[in-house]
Amino acid sequence: MKSISYLSHLSVDNVIFGYHNKQLKVLLMKLRNNGHWMLPGGFVKEDESILNAAKRVAHERTGLDQLYLNQFKTYGDPQRNKDSRIEKQKVYQKYTFDQKEVNIVDSYFVSIGYYTLTEFSKVEIQLGPVDEDCQWFALDEIPHLLYDHNQLIKDALIALRFHVDHYPIGKKLLEKKFTMPEIQALYETILEKSIDRRNFSKKIMKSGILIKLDEQRNIGAHRAPYLYTFHEEKYAEALQNGIASFF
Amino acid sequence: MKSISYLSHLSVDNVIFGYHNKQLKVLLMKLRNNGHWMLPGGFVKEDESILNAAKRVAHERTGLDQLYLNQFKTYGDPQRNKDSRIEKQKVYQKYTFDQKEVNIVDSYFVSIGYYTLTEFSKVEIQLGPVDEDCQWFALDEIPHLLYDHNQLIKDALIALRFHVDHYPIGKKLLEKKFTMPEIQALYETILEKSIDRRNFSKKIMKSGILIKLDEQRNIGAHRAPYLYTFHEEKYAEALQNGIASFF
DNA sequence: GCAATAGTGTCTGTAAGACAGTATATT
DNA sequence: AATATACTGTCTTACAGACACTATTGC
Numbered sequence: 001m002k003s004i005s006y007l008s009h010l011s012v013d014n015v016i017f018g019y020h021n022k023q024l025k026v027l028l029m030k031l032r033n034n035g036h037w038m039l040p041g042g043f044v045k046e047d048e049s050i051l052n053a054a055k056r057v058a059h060e061r062t063g064l065d066q067l068y069l070n071q072f073k074t075y076g077d078p079q080r081n082k083d084s085r086i087e088k089q090k091v092y093q094k095y096t097f098d099q100k101e102v103n104i105v106d107s108y109f110v111s112i113g114y115y116t117l118t119e120f121s122k123v124e125i126q127l128g129p130v131d132e133d134c135q136w137f138a139l140d141e142i143p144h145l146l147y148d149h150n151q152l153i154k155d156a157l158i159a160l161r162f163h164v165d166h167y168p169i170g171k172k173l174l175e176k177k178f179t180m181p182e183i184q185a186l187y188e189t190i191l192e193k194s195i196d197r198r199n200f201s202k203k204i205m206k207s208g209i210l211i212k213l214d215e216q217r218n219i220g221a222h223r224a225p226y227l228y229t230f231h232e233e234k235y236a237e238a239l240q241n242g243i244a245s246f247f
Numbered sequence: 248m249k250s251i252s253y254l255s256h257l258s259v260d261n262v263i264f265g266y267h268n269k270q271l272k273v274l275l276m277k278l279r280n281n282g283h284w285m286l287p288g289g290f291v292k293e294d295e296s297i298l299n300a301a302k303r304v305a306h307e308r309t310g311l312d313q314l315y316l317n318q319f320k321t322y323g324d325p326q327r328n329k330d331s332r333i334e335k336q337k338v339y340q341k342y343t344f345d346q347k348e349v350n351i352v353d354s355y356f357v358s359i360g361y362y363t364l365t366e367f368s369k370v371e372i373q374l375g376p377v378d379e380d381c382q383w384f385a386l387d388e389i390p391h392l393l394y395d396h397n398q399l400i401k402d403a404l405i406a407l408r409f410h411v412d413h414y415p416i417g418k419k420l421l422e423k424k425f426t427m428p429e430i431q432a433l434y435e436t437i438l439e440k441s442i443d444r445r446n447f448s449k450k451i452m453k454s455g456i457l458i459k460l461d462e463q464r465n466i467g468a469h470r471a472p473y474l475y476t477f478h479e480e481k482y483a484e485a486l487q488n489g490i491a492s493f494f
Numbered sequence: 495g496c497a498a499t500a501g502t503g504t505c506t507g508t509a510a511g512a513c514a515g516t517a518t519a520t521t
Numbered sequence: 522a523a524t525a526t527a528c529t530g531t532c533t534t535a536c537a538g539a540c541a542c543t544a545t546t547g548c
Contacts, residue, residue, distance in 0.1 A: 010256065051324075446511065
């Protein structure tokens with residue numbers, strides 16, 4: 001194996017949320033020779049920022065660039081990398097750090113948690129160099145993951161929902177032009193609650209981030225919905241400064 | 248120097264806020280042979296959680312136990328430990344990690360930021376083993392600090408204010424029994440804004456975390472204020488679940 | 495005309511924020 | 522009496538949340 005210098009005892013873990021058609025999923029992977037599902041993660045190179053390390057990890061699996069990553073919490077407890085289910089001898093376990101090989105299983109890693117949210121319908125999953133499998137999982141079908149990764153997902157969800165509540169989303173999740181029911185479904189799916197149509201529309205229009213277009217989209221045997229786009233400046237400003245409270 | 252095993256390239260930095268008598272201060276220190284003020288920080292032992300590492304760092308300087316620490320952000324950029332003002336040869340710079348000596352200056356450290364808030368009047372500052380000086384600084388008198396530590400303080404303040412806005416504080420900052428003006432001054436100082444007396448009292452009483460006692464405190468040539476204590480259960484519950492929005 | 499979905503306005507309750515006059519303790 | 526600080530209630534306004542009928546399209 002080629003010797004690459006990574007910071008030892010440090011990793012990044014990514015909770016990659018994917019949205020498509022009223023479904024919210026999480027990207028999970030299996031390490032070769034390991035057999036347990038886990039979050040995509042990786043290590044930090046000696047000359048790399050932690051944010052770029054997290055972006056690289058996400059890019060390796062999804063091919064996506066320009067992801068909007070959010071750091072949500074850092075985990076560091078000597079017990080967190082113990083998992084009694086691991087058969088140590090079978091595990092892909094040697095990794096070169098600073099010229100010496102290290103057991104990546106069962107040794108203490110401090111891990112920086114990031115999450116991101118993306119449209120998953122066009123993502124073609126690629127396996128990383130040490131991956132055996134990689135797939136999207138619906139939130140209610142997440143298996144028991146390695147280490148503390150189930151907890152990371154819980155924490156990331158809380159952070160994501162908080163974010164959605166205070167900052168605009170949707171630019172990378174919806175088409176350029178979208179309907180009010182579409183963006184409402186996005187919010188409802190992420191927040192896992194239903195929102196009154198009239199109140200939703202009132203509120204989001206008042207925030208100013210949407211522009212109503214003089215176009216409609218014909219979909220099915222019913223009244224055609226109007227199309228909207230994001231107001232670029234207002235959207236960017238709200239992303240900077242936040243919105244008092246959204247939904 | 249004794250060989251202690253620490254996780255390399257990883258540190259914790261503490262923003263220790265101290266409140267006393269309408270003043271909010273930050274504890275800063277100077278490293279021996281360095282000459283620049285910085286946040287108290289330290290390294291993580293091989294068998295230690297990052298939270299305990301941060302507690303140990305705070306304990307070393309303040310002697311305080313049972314601090315309520317909050318992790319707010321992790322910093323990791325190869326550029327963050329560069330500081331052109333450092334005279335490298337003069338710096339206390341050798342530290343033993345994993346049996347080998349490492350330059351702690353100018354090498355890449357990922358740092359986990361914690362903040363805490365404590366009453367500072369009874370704290371007797373102790374110098375850590377590598378400290379030259381350690382003192383409280385008012386927020387508007389903070390000098391230019393090493394590395395990105397001024398930014399850490401900014402971020403910690405935002406996190407602290409957010410926390411104060413959504414969770415109860417005061418148990419470790421006020422005496423067992425306190426007056427309404429006292430707790431209001433605490434909020435006003437931390438949030439750096441004045442709050443209407445009538446609205447403050449209305450709001451905090453409605454939250455249920457205060458119990459009005461049938462006692463008054465005689466202080467000075469004016470009407471005696473009533474005393475209050477925290478409602479233990481309500482306080483604990485609010486600390487768990489948060490309060491919609493406070494001030 | 496039937497089925498399906500989109501569009502829209504009003505009312506009510508609650509909470510935030512502005513605001514001023516009275517009460518009490520000390521000297 | 523004068524000074525200093527504490528105590529308290531009402532009004533206005535904005536927003537959240539509940540709620541129902543009409544409009545359009547395809548078949």
